[in-house]
Amino acid sequence: MIAPAPTRRGRWIERWDPEDEAFWNATGERIARRNLWFSVLSEHIGFSVxxxxxxxxxxxxxxxxxxxxxxxxxxxxxxLVGAVVRVPYTFAVAVFGGRNWTVVSASLLLAPTIAAFTVMEPGTSFSTFLLVGLLAGIGGGNFASSMTNINAFFPLRKKGWALGLNAGGGNIGVPVIQLVALAIIGAGGGPRVLLGIYIPLIVVAAVLAALFMDNLASVKNDTGAAKDAARDAHTWIMAVLYIGTFGSFIGYSFAFGQVLTIQFGRTPLQAAYLTFIGPLLGSLIRPVGGRLADRYGGARITLWNYVGMAAATAVLIGAGMRKSLPLFVSVFVVLFVLSGLGNGSTFKMIPGIFQAKALARGLQGEAAVAQGRRLSGAAMGLIGAVGALGGVGINLAFRQSFLSYGSGTGAFVAFLGFYAVCFVVTWAVYLRRPIGRVPATASASEEKTQLSYAEV
Known part of the structure; x- marks a missing residue:
């Protein structure tokens, strides 16, 4: 059964086998769910920061x-900083343990929050705001370590739901902070009120993680997994697809309010009334994307999701040119929902891909499961980091579009082209060969891999 190692200090679990149904039903599910909920809390506040x-x-x-x-x-x-720090945060779980790093990463959120509280006033230089903004980027790293950690707790058949819920609960930190800001602006409060609310919440998240989360010994000291994942082409293919989904979600979350104030002349309060809706629905739908991927295959859901994102973007271009605010906002919300759905389906694909590769190498049973879990957990952090860079590209694209054309239309044209690329990549790599049909010269392992890719 599960027992903490006597030589380790803290909450350590030495044996963890979620694929064993007897183990999972007896004790594993209860422990995994407890870690999931407190991971969601910490990641949620990380996204807010x-x-x-x-x-x-x-x-x-x-x-x-x-x-x-x-x-x-x-x-x-x-x-950008949030994307870059996701790489070391991925390694941190293997170095320190999932529970230990959750405590540390949650506590680190105090630095950008207190710094922003200190400088947030007229007269502060733009360079100072940039430096404090750099600190806020560390909140983006919590996603990578949280997903790597939770991936190890759940069996493959439950990963779509668990990872979708973990990420969705984190993503919802975006609309929550926007709603809190809306309430503060509406009440005539200032930015320091907002920051003052989050400082004690950060402390609470760190304390609860320390009290109720666990470290998995099987994940500790496996820093080589990230290196192995980085050498695999599928890590980078999935990173491109994740740029299209999560990069869109986080980029639009940062930019939506500014687009409304610049292109449509909305006041900050009017913009705040609208900006939270898209991120909220996009966050809530992410577990649904994972659940649909569990049932129908992540590659299929991802493929058709990109069709929807491209169609919505085309409508946005027309709405922007006609200056139709109701249509623009409505379709932008649809685009947020589709990005959230795609976030869930793309992340479900990752464990399935590495499980298929392990089977193709001749590994069987627990050895294949362990190898798939090891590489997929590490790959998630790297994929999350590259995907977040899409948010940088979106904000820079909007900046250049407004400088060049006075509107966001040019940026949306570029996004439409990228979604088309993502559609082609998904089809060509994971769905091009029909299920059940492989060349006569293909080996059994190649056939098994192709079939599994179609189902991931």
Whole structure:
């Protein structure tokens, strides 16, 4: 049964086999779910801190002396740091243990929050805001370590749901902080009120993680997994697909309010009334994307999801050119929902891909499961990091589009082209060969891999 190692300090689990149904039903599921809920809490607050500046820029009126281009650059920097730190955060789970790193990563969120509380006033230089924005980027790293950790707790048949719920609960930190900001702006409060609310919440998340989460000994000290995952072409193929889904979600979350204020002349309060809806629905739908992928295959859901995203983007281009705010907002919300659905389906694909590769190498039973879990957990952090860079690209694209054309239309044209590329990649790599039909010269392992790819 499960027993903590006597030589280790803290909450350690030495034996963990979620694919064993007897073990899972007896004790595994209860422990996995407990770790999932507290992981969601910490990741949720991490997302809120990461997207803090998408809200703070709405508070920054003319008295702050920042141009729209300055604000897009500021949010781009925050997004960039959040993407980059996901790589070391992925390694951190193997180095320190999932529970231990959750405590540390949650506590680190105090630095950007307190720093923003200190400098958030007119007269502060733009360079100071950029430096403080760099700190806020660490909130984006919590996703990578959280997903790597939770991936190890659940069996393959449950991963779509569990990872979707974990990520969706984190993603929902975006609309929550926007809703809190809306309430504060509506009540006539300032940005320091918002920051003052989150500082104690960060402390609570760190304490609860310390009290109720666990470390898995099987994940500890496996830093080589990330290196192996980085050498696999599928890691980078999935990273491209994740740019299209999560990169869209986080990029639009940062940019939506600014697009409404610049292109459609909405006030910060009017923009705040609208900006939270898309991220909220996109976050809530992410577990549904994982569940659909569990049932029908992540590759299929992802493929048709890109069709929907491309269609929505085409409508957005028309709505922007006609300056139809109701149509623009409605379709933008649909695009958020599709990005959330695709987030769930793409992340479900990752464990299935590496499980299929393990089987193709001749591994069987627990050895194949362990290898698939090992590489998929590491790959998730790398894929999450590259995917978040899509948010940087979106904000820079909007910045350049407004500088060049005075609207976001040019950026949306570029996004439409990228979604078309993602559709082709998904079809060509994972769905091109019909299920059950392989060349006569293909080996049994190749056939098994192809069939599994179609089902991932």
């Amino acid at each position: 990461w997207t803090l500046w998408s809200v703070l820029v709405l508070f920054m009126g003319p008295e702050y002396g920042l141009t729209p281009a300055d604000k897009f650059l500021l949010t781009s920097v925050v997004t």
